[in-house]
Amino acid sequence: MEELINYLLQFGQLNQQQIxxxxxxxxxxxxxxxxxxxEAGKIARQVAFIADGxxxxxxxxxxxxxxxYFIDExxxxxDINSFSTQIPSSEYIxxxxxxxxxxxxxxxxAELSQTIIGFDGIVNQITTKSLIEKVKRISPMLAEDAKxxxxxxxxxxxxxxxxxPLSLLASYLGITQSSLSRIRRNI
Amino acid sequence: MEELINYLLQFGQLNQQQIxxxxxxxxxxxxxxxxxxxEAGKIARQVAFIADGxxxxxxxxxxxxxxxYFIDExxxxxDINSFSTQIPSSEYIxxxxxxxxxxxxxxxxAELSQTIIGFDGIVNQITTKSLIEKVKRISPMLAEDAKxxxxxxxxxxxxxxxxxPLSLLASYLGITQSSLSRIRRNI
DNA sequence: TTTATTATTTGCCAAATGACAAATGAAATG
DNA sequence: CATTTCATTTGTCATTTGGCAAATAATAAA
Numbered sequence: 001m002e003e004l005i006n007y008l009l010q011f012g013q014l015n016q017q018q019i020x021x022x023x024x025x026x027x028x029x030x031x032x033x034x035x036x037x038x039e040a041g042k043i044a045r046q047v048a049f050i051a052d053g054x055x056x057x058x059x060x061x062x063x064x065x066x067x068x069y070f071i072d073e074x075x076x077x078x079d080i081n082s083f084s085t086q087i088p089s090s091e092y093i094x095x096x097x098x099x100x101x102x103x104x105x106x107x108x109x110a111e112l113s114q115t116i117i118g119f120d121g122i123v124n125q126i127t128t129k130s131l132i133e134k135v136k137r138i139s140p141m142l143a144e145d146a147k148x149x150x151x152x153x154x155x156x157x158x159x160x161x162x163x164x165p166l167s168l169l170a171s172y173l174g175i176t177q178s179s180l181s182r183i184r185r186n187i
Numbered sequence: 188m189e190e191l192i193n194y195l196l197q198f199g200q201l202n203q204q205q206i207x208x209x210x211x212x213x214x215x216x217x218x219x220x221x222x223x224x225x226e227a228g229k230i231a232r233q234v235a236f237i238a239d240g241x242x243x244x245x246x247x248x249x250x251x252x253x254x255x256y257f258i259d260e261x262x263x264x265x266d267i268n269s270f271s272t273q274i275p276s277s278e279y280i281x282x283x284x285x286x287x288x289x290x291x292x293x294x295x296x297a298e299l300s301q302t303i304i305g306f307d308g309i310v311n312q313i314t315t316k317s318l319i320e321k322v323k324r325i326s327p328m329l330a331e332d333a334k335x336x337x338x339x340x341x342x343x344x345x346x347x348x349x350x351x352p353l354s355l356l357a358s359y360l361g362i363t364q365s366s367l368s369r370i371r372r373n374i
Numbered sequence: 375t376t377t378a379t380t381a382t383t384t385g386c387c388a389a390a391t392g393a394c395a396a397a398t399g400a401a402a403t404g
Numbered sequence: 405c406a407t408t409t410c411a412t413t414t415g416t417c418a419t420t421t422g423g424c425a426a427a428t429a430a431t432a433a434a
Binding site: 061064066068080081084120124125127128129131132134135136138139140141142143144171173174 | 248251253255267268271307311312314315316318319321322323325326327328329330331358360361
């Protein structure tokens with residue numbers, strides 16, 4: 001739980017009382033591999049800080065399932081679009097390993113926002129920063145070929161590569177699994 | 188200027204006095220084609236609502252200039268990363284047509300936030316929504332071939348296609364301009 | 375262990391794309 | 405109007421990648 005608090009403290013100050021309050025709102029949840037954290041068509045009502053495991057955020061595009069990104073330990077997972085608008089989601093979040101999550105409900109976060117001055121600011125900074133990172137990471141991939149996408153993934157997420165099934169990684173990279181398999185072979 | 192106000196009102200309420208206050212902070216700025224709104228290496232201190240014209244957000248990746256996205260009329264343009272962190276930017280924003288902008292300085296926005304209750308919320312909603320849109324738009328492109336990327340661009344931005352030079356559009360789509368030229372020929 | 379299921383690798387071929395260079399077209403300048 | 409400059413198109417060719425199907429490997433279940 002210290003990881004979560006440290007994460008928050010990067011973005012603003014919290015005194016011990018406030019930290020305890022935040023901790024009191026956490027609901028520790030375990031997800032089995034392949035279980036869903038949030039589902040398409042439903043309204044997202046939870047945010048999770050991943051204590052252990054990997055999730056993937058996916059959606060369907062013309063009948064094909066696409067992995068938008070992966071989220072691993074010590075990061076927040078949320079269907080931010082549905083969570084912030086309370087509109088049913090077009091994407092879903094699924095565990096690709098067994099996971100342990102620190103879950104906050106929408107209501108808990110609202111209470112924290114009302115009680116802790118500056119909490120809103122922390123949440124907004126985290127939201128903005130993580131979205132900017134996603135844009136920055138995906139954007140250059142468009143101009144890269146399959147091999148370079150994979151090499152850059154290895155460089156940026158060295159610990160993730162061998163924890164993610166090849167088919168899902170291929171889907172994330174926007175290439176076929178055959179291609180990725182061949183690329184791997186050629187080092 | 189009504190366009191700007193209508194844009195804001197989508198995200199929260201403002202009374203006439205508050206609207207006038209917002210308007211009073213606007214600095215109308217013209218940019219000539221090819222002029223920069225914000226530059227790499229500098230800290231972004233302004234946000235612009237585009238009254239007329241098109242901007243592009245770019246960056247260099249391994250010596251190659253890449254267009255991350257275009258922003259046209261009735262949208263906000265800002266180097267959000269640099270603006271929110273006040274760290275020198277790695278990207279730049281350039282006019283690709285003559286532009287008329289409604290510019291807010293960082294200080295103006297801060298004053299509005301302090302004076303108008305809920306203004307922060309409006310700004311945050313706009314920021315989050317526009318970043319989510321960018322992720323949602325770019326992400327599926329990874330799995331698409333050049334032709335489909337172009338066709339979808341036409342579908343999503345029908346008015347933009349003929350106002351953007353082919354070379355820049357190709358850069359945005361992540362393909363060579365030769366390829367885009369050939370794709371256009373084959374309808 | 376054996377069998378069934380799922381994941382990954384490989385082969386083959388056609389299509390798409392990039393790299394490079396040259397030709398053409400369009401716009402700006404004197 | 406001629407000239408320069410920049411943008412777009414086109415040609416040629418090598419390479420990459422996808423589509424499909426089959427083979428192999430790894431994992432789970434009986």
